[in-house]
Amino acid sequence: MSHAVTEDAAPSAAPEPVAPKKKAALSEGKKAERRLGWLLCAPAAITMIAVTGWPILYSLLLSMQRFDLKFPNRTEWIWFDNYVTVLSSPYWWNAVWVTVLLTVVTVAVELVLGMSLALIMHRALVGRGIVRTTTLIPYGIVTVVAAFSWRFAWTPDTGYLAKALGNDPVLTEKIPALLVVGLAEIWKTTPFMALLLMAGLALVPDDLLKAAAMDGASGWQRFIRITVPIMKPAILVALLFRTLDAFRIFDNLFVLTAGSQGTSSVSMLTYNNLIKGLNLGIGSTMSVLIFIMVAIIAFVFIKLFGTAAPGSDDGGKR
Amino acid sequence: MAGIGGADTTGKKWGWGVLNAVVVIYALFPVLWILSLSFKSSKTLADGNFIPREWSLENYQNIFSTSEFTRALINSIGIAIIATAIAVVFGTMAAYAIARLDFPGKNLLVGVSLLIAMFPQVSLVSPLFEIERSMGLFDTWPGLILPYITFALPLAIYTLSAFFREIPWELEKAAKMDGATPGQAFRRVIAPLAAPGVFTTAILVFIFCWNDFLFAISLTSTESSRTVPVALSFFTGSSQFEDPAGSIAAAAVVITIPIILFVLFFQRRIVAGLTSGAVKG
Numbered sequence: 001m002s003h004a005v006t007e008d009a010a011p012s013a014a015p016e017p018v019a020p021k022k023k024a025a026l027s028e029g030k031k032a033e034r035r036l037g038w039l040l041c042a043p044a045a046i047t048m049i050a051v052t053g054w055p056i057l058y059s060l061l062l063s064m065q066r067f068d069l070k071f072p073n074r075t076e077w078i079w080f081d082n083y084v085t086v087l088s089s090p091y092w093w094n095a096v097w098v099t100v101l102l103t104v105v106t107v108a109v110e111l112v113l114g115m116s117l118a119l120i121m122h123r124a125l126v127g128r129g130i131v132r133t134t135t136l137i138p139y140g141i142v143t144v145v146a147a148f149s150w151r152f153a154w155t156p157d158t159g160y161l162a163k164a165l166g167n168d169p170v171l172t173e174k175i176p177a178l179l180v181v182g183l184a185e186i187w188k189t190t191p192f193m194a195l196l197l198m199a200g201l202a203l204v205p206d207d208l209l210k211a212a213a214m215d216g217a218s219g220w221q222r223f224i225r226i227t228v229p230i231m232k233p234a235i236l237v238a239l240l241f242r243t244l245d246a247f248r249i250f251d252n253l254f255v256l257t258a259g260s261q262g263t264s265s266v267s268m269l270t271y272n273n274l275i276k277g278l279n280l281g282i283g284s285t286m287s288v289l290i291f292i293m294v295a296i297i298a299f300v301f302i303k304l305f306g307t308a309a310p311g312s313d314d315g316g317k318r
Numbered sequence: 319m320a321g322i323g324g325a326d327t328t329g330k331k332w333g334w335g336v337l338n339a340v341v342v343i344y345a346l347f348p349v350l351w352i353l354s355l356s357f358k359s360s361k362t363l364a365d366g367n368f369i370p371r372e373w374s375l376e377n378y379q380n381i382f383s384t385s386e387f388t389r390a391l392i393n394s395i396g397i398a399i400i401a402t403a404i405a406v407v408f409g410t411m412a413a414y415a416i417a418r419l420d421f422p423g424k425n426l427l428v429g430v431s432l433l434i435a436m437f438p439q440v441s442l443v444s445p446l447f448e449i450e451r452s453m454g455l456f457d458t459w460p461g462l463i464l465p466y467i468t469f470a471l472p473l474a475i476y477t478l479s480a481f482f483r484e485i486p487w488e489l490e491k492a493a494k495m496d497g498a499t500p501g502q503a504f505r506r507v508i509a510p511l512a513a514p515g516v517f518t519t520a521i522l523v524f525i526f527c528w529n530d531f532l533f534a535i536s537l538t539s540t541e542s543s544r545t546v547p548v549a550l551s552f553f554t555g556s557s558q559f560e561d562p563a564g565s566i567a568a569a570a571v572v573i574t575i576p577i578i579l580f581v582l583f584f585q586r587r588i589v590a591g592l593t594s595g596a597v598k599g
Contacts, residue, residue: 030420036500037421044412044471045427048434051468055445062445120341126331127338133585134345140577140588141349142529144547145570149348152355152563160351163366187348192592199593244436251531255551267440267532274444275536287441294438 056291062284069278082285092286094262095269096293102178102265103246106185110242111235113186114193121194122201135191143188147255150184174261181263184252189245193238200234201227240301244294266290349574356567363564377568387569389541390549394573397459397545398527401466406520408467409474410512414504416475417482418490428475435472439465443536450537457539465533470523477522480594481515482508518591521580528576546573 066078086092121131138146153159156167170176204227212222228235250267253259259268266286274283351368358365359374381387416424446465447456455461485508493503534545544552550569553562581588 033419033500034421037415037419037424040411040415040419041423041427044408044475045430047408047464048430048468048471051446051464052434052437052442055442055449058449059441059445062448117341120337124338125334127334129585131338131341132589133581134342136581136585136588137345137349137578139592140525140581142531142547142570142573142577144531144550145352145574146348148550148566148570149352149355152567153348153351155563157364157366158355158561158563160366160368187344191345195589195592198589240436244438248438248440248532250440251547254531254535267438270440271443271532271536274447280444280448283444287438287444290438291441294436294441298436 059284059287062280063288065281067279067281067284069280078281082281083289086282086285086289091264091269092266095264095266098178098263099247099249099265099267102182102185102249103243106182106189106246107239107242109182109186110190110193111239113190114197114238117190117194118197118201121198135194137191138188139191139195141188143251144255146188147184147252150180150187150252151256154180171257172261174263177257177261177263181249181252181256184256185246185249188252189242193242196238196241197231197234200231200238203234204230236301236304240298243297243301247294247297266293352567352570352574355563356571358564358567360561360564363561377564378572381565381569381572386541386549386553387546387565390544390546391572393459393543394528394545394547397462397466397543398524400459401463401470401527402520402524404463405467405470405474405523406516409471409478409519409523410516412471413475413478413482414508414512417479418487418508419500431472431475434468435476437469439469439532443532446533447536456537457543459543461537462530462533462543462545465537466527466530470526473526474519474523477519477591477594478512478515481518481591482512485511514587515591518584518587521584521588522591525577525580528573 063082064077064079065075066081067075117135121128121135124131151171153161154170156162156169162168162170168176170180208226209222212226217225248267249265250271253263253265253268254271257263259265259272264272267290270283270286270290273279273286277283354368354370355363356377357373357375358370359372359376362370362372365371412427415421416428442465450456450461455464489507489511490503493507494500498506529547530545531547534548535551538544538548541549546569550566553566553569
């Protein structure tokens with residue numbers, strides 16, 4: 001609705017200044033530039049704020065009400081009771097630990113694997129195109145599809161992995177199930193990590209590495225002393241994106257375990273309370289808590305970034 | 319360093335060949351497995367063999383004979399294309415302004431889109447569920463398109479502004495010198511130069527929309543707007559004794575085809591697009 005209006009306005013701003021404002025154009029140039037800037041950004045800004053701004057406030061409001069769609073008549077303000085309920089629930093804390101564990105373990109493994117993959121893609125003498133093309137497949141494939149592939153692979157009788165490992169129902173026990181979920185996550189997202197790291201590798205000057213090799217530095221020393229420090233901003237960006245993304249883990253868990261046997265992540269638990277349980281109050285409370293946790297993670301990373309944070313350079317005219 | 323690329327080149331090449339093979343197998347194994355599963359006949363579905371013993375198309379015939387899948391496919395395609403088109407148009411306009419123009423509030427916009435990129439999507443699901451229900455958007459195309467645009471915009475803005483910064487700035491100046499307004503300079507000079515970047519962004523945004531599961535499963539309830547990833551998770555098989563694995567596998571293969579095509583034809587662009595926003599040269 002509002003988009004249509006601003007979309008029309010943007011092009012119409014262009015022809016206008018030509019004729020009537022020609023004289024004032026030079027002194028008005030700055031103003032025209034400002035106006036154009038705002039007009040061009042308006043549709044994007046309005047959409048993003050409309051779809052996130054009000055809902056965020058609304059979820060704060062919902063989180064302070066008893067609001068269960070199964071009992072709509074009993075809706076009332078209960079302030080922080082929902083928070084007390086959630087924060088004293090063992091299910092919630094189990095989900096928090098599962099999420100943190102999955103995030104830390106998968107991101108750490110992805111960093112190591114992703115770095116190796118980035119080095120392979122960066123340095124490969126032969127077949128660079130094939131490697132880059134195939135690694136994009138896990139990145140691009142629909143997460144649910146990949147998750148089903150893993151689920152069937154581990155399903156007793158149906159799956160080749162299950163067959164190879166004696167048809168144990170691995171997905172019905174907490175720890176093995178989490179391992180499988182972690183594996184699926186790592187498979188899917190390592191290529192993305194590798195691509196971000198590869199962009200950082202491209203910034204390392206070859207001359208510097210050669211000079212170090214002349215001075216007798218071993219391959220490992222060159223990597224730790226030269227490559228890693230130069231790529232630090234790229235590593236931090238990759239870690240930030242992947243950490244926040246891993247923290248939202250939902251698709252893989254939904255397909256692989258549906259959160260049974262205490263394998264729920266915070267997203268999974270929120271979904272179960274909200275869509276399955278239709279308890280908007282509790283669901284929103286969890287939403288707010290997840291938001292706070294993500295904000296803390298992002299804050300810590302941005303402190304680490306300093307000026308290397310994406311978007312901190314002002315970009316504009318050079 | 320003559321030693322590095324000298325005598326043992328063939329050995330090195332073999333080494334790289336092995337490494338490449340490891341990477342390719344790693345990346346393709348799960349895809350080949352679901353492909354193999356989709357071609358198994360119902361008798362051999364549960365034999366646990368990696369390669370089908372009996373090839374058949376019955377799984378594909380099954381899914382294309384039900385509206386459960388075909389309708390979901392139409393929803394997926396329609397929703398992803400509309401959301402991509404809108405996000406790319408809005409993103410192009412905003413990225414142009416960010417890369418080329420000077421105006422107050424620019425950093426705020428960059429900050430807001432960064433925030434949205436990091437935002438835990440599940441936090442939006444509960445309020446959107448209730449808001450869309452009261453506005454009649456729940457279980458409709460626009461109900462999914464709106465959040466998709468919102469979460470695709472940061473990606474579009476970042477990728478596009480990185481591309482736009484590499485476009486020769488002087489050309490635009492020259493156009494302005496010849497009397498073009500900033501708007502005309504944008505349409506006539508920069509837009510054609512920007513087309514490859516816009517195209518790349520469109521691919522990335524499409525992949526994002528195509529992939530989404532959380533919004534799709536939370537904000538839909540019937541066939542009218544359910545997308546394929548969600549429909550997959552509801553497949554039950556035509557009778558309660560039938561294993562839905564074959565149908566799921568076949569449907570999974572169908573929605574993987576566009577991804578494979580993108581990757582095969584636009585590998586370079588996708589890599590450039592994914593890495594451009596992340597590192598400032």
